[in-house]
Amino acid sequence: MIDIKKLNQDSENEIKSVKTADELFVVEKKYLARGDGEVVKLLRQLKDLPVEEKRKIGPEIQELKKYIEDLVNRRRSELADEAQKESEKYFDRSLPGKPVGRGTAHPISQFMDRAEDIFTRLGFETVDEREVDNEFYNFDALNTPKDHPARDIQDTYYVMNPESWSLKHQSNDTRYKIQDTRLLLRTHTSTAQIRAMKDRKPPVRIISPGRVFRHEATDASHETTFNQLEGFVVDKNIRVSDLIGTIKEFFARMYYDKDIKLRVRPHFFPFVEPGMEIDISCIFCNQKGCSVCKHSGWLESAGSGMIHPEVLNNMGVDPKIYSGFAFGFGIDRMVMVYYGIDDIRLLYSGDLRFIKQF
Ligand SMILES: [Zn+2]
Known part of the structure; x- marks a missing residue:
């Protein structure tokens, strides 16, 4: 039923x-x-x-x-x-709300932005260049000899493309010149010197910040990826004093310190002649000696020099008429000094506890 x-x-x-x-x-x-x-x-x-x-x-x-x-x-x-x-x-309307997480720019980005801003005010144009380039722009055009150790696979990441793969496997075949065609991850931002001049004529003032890559064992002061800021000027009558004046002005603005002193040491880079390392007076101890400057009173700041005539030629610029200077900053080291960070790997760790401090 x-x-x-x-x-x-x-x-x-x-x-x-x-x-x-x-x-x-x-x-x-x-x-x-x-x-x-x-x-x-x-x-x-x-x-x-x-x-x-x-x-x-x-x-x-x-x-x-x-x-x-x-x-x-x-x-x-x-x-x-x-x-x-x-x-x-039971709802208490007077209770504070839940905090909403806010993002901030990474310390490297913050530092880069500030550097770019300063150079813009000094009349520089910012150029972005590719991270994957070839051996010509990274080495040959910058006057780096064919047998230079920096080209070795121990130092440089080469990019496998079908072409270079087959070349590698036919290396006994003399019809191919492997050196001319290999793609790589750029080892410095100096590639911008040649790239940017393809469609420009002097006078130019250019900076090119960005990531670079080297095949290194990582430790507290070495990473396989890091950041550089390249800068160069090409015009008539450019002299070493212009280079030194520009670097000095940059750091004076960066560190809000009018009295920054510069020390210039000769150094060899294939793409400049003469080449020099530039140190600035320690901004932390005023040259009295501290742990940041390792009690020397000086901080290494830039590799630089007058652009080699051969490189000017490769830029399409007549070295008999024009001259220029170039410099490169290691941004990571500068950021570490600036914020007192003692391990470069922290910068790339993606650890929010670290990044949120900036
Ligand atoms: Zn110091």
Whole structure:
């Protein structure tokens, strides 16, 4: 015997008397579960009934199902409203809100932005150059001899492309000159000296900041990826004094210190003649000696020099008419000194606890 009325009444009573969402879920399952709910059980009994009964009771069961579903839904929203009201009783509107996390620029980006801003004010144009370049722009055009150790795979990351891969595997074939075609991750931003001059004529003042890559074992002061800022000027009558004056002005603005002193030491770089390393007076101890300057009173700051005539030629500039200077800053080391960071690997760790300090 199928007693729809009883089921109708029972379900209504049970649903109306539940006090929580969990209880409601149990009741809902009892009546409406697909496998063994009371409604499904009724539907199963249908098949034993005569056809006429089926026609009459079938729709009634469907109606019952719909009725229970509506009751459940109504009770669910009632319970939700009650829960909301209950929680509002205890809601303290005077409590401070949850803090929203804010991002900041990475210390290297902050430093780069400031450096770029200073050079812009000094009349320099900023140029972005590619990180993957070829051996010509990275070495040959910058007057680096074919047998220079920096070209070795111990120092430079070469990029596998189908061409160089096949060349590597046919290295006995004399038709190919591997040296001319290899792609690499640039080892310095000096590639900009040649690249940027392809569509420019002097006078130019250019900086080119960016990432560079070297095949190195990493430790507290060496990373395989780091940042440089390249700068160069080409014009008539450019002299060493222009180079020194520019570097001095840059650091005076960077460190808000009018009295920064410079020390120039001769150094060899293939792409400059003469080449020099420039040190600035220690901004932390005023040359009295401290741990940052290792008690020397000086901080290494830039590799630089007058652009080699051969490189000027490669820029498409006549070295008999024009001259120029170039310099490169190691940004990471400057950032480390500036903020007192003692391990370069922290800069690339992606550790928010570290980055949030800046
Ligand atoms: Zn010092």
